[in-house]
């Protein structure tokens with residue numbers, strides 16, 4: 001295959017993953033000039049270009065070597081891994097990206113008193129994910145008919161073309177609207193960075209490594225908060241005990257107040273009002289919670 005010296009990332013052209021994926025790449029310092037047909041975006045600063053496609057095509061484009069990386073739901077990637085022909089290169093999930101969260105679930109009519117997979121024996125289940133559903137059915141030794149539908153899976157039971165469905169669920173609102181309820185979760189999904197099992201060992205490989213480092217920084221700080229507070233030395237222990245997880249806090253002395261300390265702690269996630277109130281009760285004051293903009297470990 002012809003070698004390329006620029007990295008090419010496939011992502012969804014228009015859909016749920018488009019905005020958050022673009023935002024993530026922008027945060028990694030990548031900027032793009034959108035071409036007129038909006039299929040190919042040329043990267044301006046770094047040698048990284050985008051290919052905007054239907055999400056279902058992304059794993060195949062990576063497996064064929066047309067793209068080096070892709071941002072796609074784990075549901076689509078896993079389904080591809082299970083159903084793609086063996087002639088295609090296997091893919092790997094390089095990083096979970098923390099957006100586009102949903103789950104692939106089996107849902108049954110509300111009136112069915114569901115409690116075990118065996119109740120699906122002999123039933124017809126409609127899905128766009130025959131690979132993942134088939135694997136689950138085999139694992140649970142259930143013989144069920146799989147009705148493959150490209151879309152509008154949730155109305156199949158009402159139409160009488162299936163007895164149950166296996167589809168993506170986020171809030172569950174669509175299920176309720178169709179008198180269905182979630183019975184089994186087959187896969188917890190989110191957007192992931194997908195790539196080949198073996199990474200290229202040329203300039204693209206170097207760029208890819210750099211991008212992964214930036215991604216790790218962005219993902220880590222997206223949830224991180226910097227907590228600043230003041231405490232006296234005798235309440236320090238009680239305050240420290242209540243700090244949300246993260247590395248050891250930094251202590252600074254306060255000029256002219258030998259008993260006072262300023263404490264600085266990086267917290268792995270959101271710090272709630274409730275947590276702040278508890279820490280304050282233990283003796284802290286002047287508390288600030290700051291978002292973290294960038295981080296390079």
Ligand code: ATP
Pocket residue numbers: 012013014015016017053054055056072073074075076100101102168169170171189190191
């Ligand atoms: P296209 O094939 O045109 O790219 P699509 O209709 O297959 O678009 P979207 O509905 O935009 O795709 O969903 C893209 C991905 O978003 C899904 O594969 C899944 O990983 C994730 N997702 C998150 N929540 C949901 C949800 N409630 N329903 C469907 N997908 C969801």
Ligand code: ZN
Pocket residue numbers: 054055056
């Ligand atoms: Zn799709």
